Amino acid sequence: MLLKSSSLLLYKNKPQSGAEVTSDVQKQTQDANVSALTATILKLQQEKNKLQKEKDELVARLAATKAPDVIKPTTKPAPVPVTCPSDWHLFNNSCYFISTISRDWSGSQAFCQTQGGHLAIIHTAEEQTFVWNLLSRGHWNAYWFGITDEHTEDQWKWVDGTPLVGGFWEVGEPNNHIDEDCGYIVKTRVLERVAIRSWYDAPCSMFWRFICEKEMNATTAP
Template identity: 30%
Template sequence: MALEITYAEVRFKTESKSSGTNSLSPNAHKEKTTSRKRNPGFPKLLFTSSLMLLLLLAISLLVAFIIFFQKYSQVLQEKKTLLEISQKHPELECIKASSTTEGKAWSCCPKDWKSFSFHCYFFSTDSKSWNKSAESCRSMKANLLVINTKEEQDFIIQHLKIRPLYYVGLSDPEGQRHWQWIDHTPYNESATFWLQGEPSDNTERCVVLASHHNYKHNRHQWGWNDIFCDISQLSVCEMMKIYL
């Protein structure tokens, strides 16, 4: 009797183990199959990566197009400006350009103009009002002189005659001592060259280069002086150098 009970217990345990193994195997297989079928992560990741690559490619193409368009527009503008200048100034005087001028072999100024740094200067021989002088400069694709540094001021006065006055591109349109350069260059108080006691009158709204005799040092001193804009004076025109 004892042997039969022991056998029954062993048999029961064996069946239970076998039954447990058989019942778990289909479920595990089903879960794996379902997991594979329901996992959308890989397709989504692939789609997102492809979309990002296309977006980066589109941005790169757009940036390249903008750069190309800007370069092309710059070349067209340079050609247009050169054509307009050549029509006004058929004769140019050129020197070898410095190595810092990228892609350009020559720097040129119109004939009878003076060259300094990156600019060309024309000293008029006929007198006009400030407005007429500005118009005359513009007709030559230039502006009335804008002085930015002492070096530029010193270069200019070397070519001026002592007695006349020369209009520059500085004015006070409203008579409020708000000085403005004709090309909208900011007026820099630290780079001004007024003669002693100038500017002296709010109704004198235009500026000339003038020579004042310094009796103490027995020499002529050049500086800025405000005068009435309708007085006829000589003038100095300025334009950027032409690079070829």
């Protein structure tokens, strides 16, 4: 029994070889490195969490103090001003031409159509006054415009087919004195004559000067 105990004690106290010592040192070093790396990772994670928290707080403050977005109105292209050809006169969105030649009513309408328009259609006192002011005074200066009752007597219609409402007839007109189915405007030297009482009817075969009109659509600048 004593022999066995001595042998066991001798074994346990047996000095380690150089390889075994080196292995233990390496293991301890590795353990220390792992511990240091773990501590570094933990520290970085904590710093990341802190930065994320600060970022979230800043975003929240910015959202609380930021003024509401101003909705900018949709920018539309500016319309190009309406212009009239040479010798035509602008009123609202229409151009008017006062002829210096004389034709019958249908010939006058045909000429206006070749210019891209028609005999003038006049709906308002302002339009009537504008056109009348373009006319020259004379003994009996007469100008065809775009009204007729040649299809049905006393049912005056414009050249676009719409019926006349109201009008600016002279007192006693229209009177269909001698089969007078077309309308014209008169401007004389009599200063008391006014624009809103200057329409007459006459036979469509008579030769007068005339008034053309063409509507102009405002174009849009690119």
